Amino acid sequence: MTNNDKDDLLSHTVSVLVDNESGVLARVVGLFSGRGYNIDSLTVAEVDHEDNLSKITIVTSGTRQVIEQIKAQLDRLVPVRRVVDLTIDGPSVEREMALVKVAGEGEHRVEALRIADIFRARVIDSSNSSFVFEVFGKAGKVDAFIKLMEPLGLVDVSRTGVVAISRGAEGL
Known part of the structure; x- marks a missing residue:
């Protein structure tokens, strides 16, 4: 990694709405570890008992391209309902x-x-x-x-x- 690449690293907070079922967190974390992405912070909790939904909040860093790739790969996971990059998708x-x-x-x-x-x-x-x-x-x-x-x-x-x-x- 060159000095320019280090300068281009951005921290992003990504919110992921998922079905609250066994193994979902392991799949999300596996996506990160399998591709060598780092998780700076990770929280998860059930947010809707009736619809059985949980929210995973992930703080990660990478270049714009890496962040876009992370969001796209998260969006493709089956139990994922929605992915929002709170860093760029409006005030949070x-x-x-x-x-x-x-x-x-x-x-x-x-x-x-x-x-x-x-x-x-x-x-x-x-x-x-x-x-x-x-x-x-x-x-x-x-x-x-x-x-x-x-x-x-x-x-x-x-x-x-x-x-x-x-x-x-x-x-x-």
């Missing part, structure tokens, strides 16, 4: 949630609470020697919060991955 909203465990005493505890307040992170568990914070926002905000907690005693992180939805009156 993206959020991620993380649970961040920080151990510390004295000034480190005070500083961790101060930073959490700035990021609007909530304390959801507390002991004499640690906190568990819940932080929501764009992936960059979550990344920044975690980075600031590292020198204060970061112990563990659990992230949801990106969830996204288009803005406006239309649904997937």
Whole structure:
């Protein structure tokens, strides 16, 4: 890969509406791994119990050609109902949630609470020697919060991955 190719890599959030049945996620992930595409974030959940539908949200990166190829191949999978590239198909909203465990005493505890307040992170568990914070926002905000907690005693992180939805009156 040349430097030009690296410069042309774009991150895209793709929303995939699928039948909620056994093996669908494995087929979608297999499509990516079989072709050497990377998944930066992956979330999946049932969104319509009556119609038995789930939504898979995938954040991936590649050149324009690779992204188009990914979307076309996803669209051809049998249990896939619809593929929408939220990055280019109009305005959308993206959020991620993380649970961040920080151990510390004295000034480190005070500083961790101060930073959490700035990021609007909530304390959801507390002991004499640690906190568990819940932080929501764009992936960059979550990344920044975690980075600031590292020198204060970061112990563990659990992230949801990106969830996204288009803005406006239309649904997937």
